[in-house]
Amino acid sequence: MDVTAFDLHGAPGHLIRRAQQRHQALWLERVGDRLTSVQFAALALLEREPDLDQRTLGERVSIDTSTLAEVCRRLADRGLLERARDPRDARRYVLRVTDAGAAVLREAIPAVDVVGEQLLAGLDAAERETLIALLRRVLV
Numbered sequence: 001m002d003v004t005a006f007d008l009h010g011a012p013g014h015l016i017r018r019a020q021q022r023h024q025a026l027w028l029e030r031v032g033d034r035l036t037s038v039q040f041a042a043l044a045l046l047e048r049e050p051d052l053d054q055r056t057l058g059e060r061v062s063i064d065t066s067t068l069a070e071v072c073r074r075l076a077d078r079g080l081l082e083r084a085r086d087p088r089d090a091r092r093y094v095l096r097v098t099d100a101g102a103a104v105l106r107e108a109i110p111a112v113d114v115v116g117e118q119l120l121a122g123l124d125a126a127e128r129e130t131l132i133a134l135l136r137r138v139l140v
Helices: 012-030 037-048 054-061 065-077 099-119 125-138
Strands: 081-086 089-097
Touching: 012 037, 012 099, 037 054, 037 065, 037 081, 037 089, 037 099, 054 065, 054 089, 065 081, 089 099
Parallel strands: none
Antiparallel strands: 081 089
16 A cells, blocks of 8 residues: 555544543643543442452453552552452452542542543534444444
8 A cells, every 4th residue: 555545544543542642631631640540440440349359450441460550559559549358368359449549539520521521522412422332342
């Protein structure tokens, strides 16, 4: 294929990368550096499903184990997450959001909602639903 004929601005990977860049810029503007989007995802899932082990949490939020280990360490260092021995299997640790973590999460949710609204601002309700459905299909 002739490189001059390649449509970079129609390439899915390029568009997804640009959308991610936009998301990160909006995140920093609205949420700031209190939580990264990955930290937010981990805390939000653990708030809904407490006492998950780290491997299961990683699977549920689609984060590789080495990245998640660092995310959990940083959250624990800040007192937002605690690790406890699994009563069913002493070799494993389960993770729980602390009261401080729950407070930070509750405080961040309105800003995270604004990020989503701003990210999809150019779309009507039907287009938003379609985009979300298509992204879910791409990520299966």
